[in-house]
Amino acid sequence: MTGRDGAVTGTPPAQPDGAPSRSAAVLAAAHGTPGFLDQREGMALFAAAEVAAQRGLGPLVEIGAYLGRSTLFLAAGLIAALEHGAPPSILLSIDHHRGSEEMQAGWEHHDATLVDPATGRMDSLPRFRANLWRAGAEDIVAAVVGDSARVAAALSGPVGMVFIDGGHGANVAWADYRGWTPRLAPGGLLAIHDVFPDPADGGRPPYECYCAALDSGEFDELEDARTLSLRVLTRRRVPRAPQRASR
Ligand SMILES: C[S@@+](CC[C@H](N)C(=O)[O-])C[C@H]1O[C@@H](n2cnc3c(N)ncnc32)[C@H](O)[C@@H]1O
Numbered sequence: 001m002t003g004r005d006g007a008v009t010g011t012p013p014a015q016p017d018g019a020p021s022r023s024a025a026v027l028a029a030a031h032g033t034p035g036f037l038d039q040r041e042g043m044a045l046f047a048a049a050e051v052a053a054q055r056g057l058g059p060l061v062e063i064g065a066y067l068g069r070s071t072l073f074l075a076a077g078l079i080a081a082l083e084h085g086a087p088p089s090i091l092l093s094i095d096h097h098r099g100s101e102e103m104q105a106g107w108e109h110h111d112a113t114l115v116d117p118a119t120g121r122m123d124s125l126p127r128f129r130a131n132l133w134r135a136g137a138e139d140i141v142a143a144v145v146g147d148s149a150r151v152a153a154a155l156s157g158p159v160g161m162v163f164i165d166g167g168h169g170a171n172v173a174w175a176d177y178r179g180w181t182p183r184l185a186p187g188g189l190l191a192i193h194d195v196f197p198d199p200a201d202g203g204r205p206p207y208e209c210y211c212a213a214l215d216s217g218e219f220d221e222l223e224d225a226r227t228l229s230l231r232v233l234t235r236r237r238v239p240r241a242p243q244r245a246s247r
Contacts, residue, residue, distance in 0.1 A: 065124075067127050148180075
């Protein structure tokens with residue numbers, strides 16, 4: 001949530017009868033959904049989605065949904081904005097649901113219960129759908145099942161927010177960055193997960209994409225939103241001269 005000064009408060013409203021609002025219910029579901037996002041990062045994402053939806057610049061886009069944890073934080077933020085009169089919008093959640101490299105058999109984040117016995121391949125889509133349905137968020141989230149870069153190439157029009165948390169290998173991460181960031185409307189938000197300045201903490205591509213965004217002169221970071229490995233930037237209305245930004 002944002003206060004009058006635009007600061008993040010992170011407290012969804014209750015309804016007059018004291019019952020939790022819809023955004024609060026979806027937020028509670030997000031907290032209970034398994035995935036790869038710390039709950040503090042989830043709250044920062046929730047607040048960013050609310051800000052982006054309030055700006056009314058276009059749909060919100062998520063790359064990398066897995067079981068829907070980040071999806072539900074984003075959806076709760078979007079719903080909170082709608083509860084406060086934001087223009088109608090939707091969250092496009094893109095994932096091929098075949099898992100990233102580190103989720104395949106034999107790798108660190110493999111979950112054998114997600115293997116489809118019919119194909120022998122990872123398939124997170126059924127549990128993603130079940131989690132959205134349980135949270136009551138199916139109407140606000142449009143799931144796009146496919147390769148994120150191909151989807152970017154096939155869709156047109158400006159978007160109000162892009163959250164990048166898909167493949168973390170260099171080719172995929174850069175394809176997401178290059179395919180989606182030009183689509184952000186001025187004032188739109190770019191969120192990137194797993195940004196690790198210290199290589200000892202994790203892979204480089206998300207950090208390098210974040211640096212490229214700052215260095216381009218087209219983005220400013222929302223310093224207040226910086227949470228663990230999550231970074232949120234806003235697209236400038238007027239680019240500044242490209243420069244090496246401090247970080
Ligand atoms: C780190 S997980 C996302 C975690 C999720 N955001 C959460 O909150 O738990 C990365 C996801 O990106 C998806 N993915 C990887 N490469 C992709 C690509 N090229 N196109 C679409 N989805 C991709 C994987 O299937 C996986 O579900």
